[in-house]
Amino acid sequence: MSPPGEGGSCPICSKPRDTKFRPFCSKRCADLDLGRWLRGDYAIPGAPPSPGEGLSDPDEDPELN
Numbered sequence: 479m480s481p482p483g484e485g486g487s488c489p490i491c492s493k494p495r496d497t498k499f500r501p502f503c504s505k506r507c508a509d510l511d512l513g514r515w516l517r518g519d520y521a522i523p524g525a526p527p528s529p530g531e532g533l534s535d536p537d538e539d540p541e542l543n
Contacts, residue, residue: 486495488503490510502508
């Protein structure tokens with residue numbers, strides 16, 4: 479088995495990977511992937527939040543004070 483970043487292909491354009499930009503082939507493909515994460519194109523599946531569950535206000539959360 480080869481180490482990550484060696485062999486295989488770029489997940490964006492399928493060109494051979496470059497160890498400098500692993501697992502991508504170039505800075506361009508790495509930046510494209512970052513942009514997709516920042517836009518929310520990728521999502522990690524999970525259970526939907528329960529009603530009333532959400533981010534708490536740090537000023538009102540006794541565990542954070």
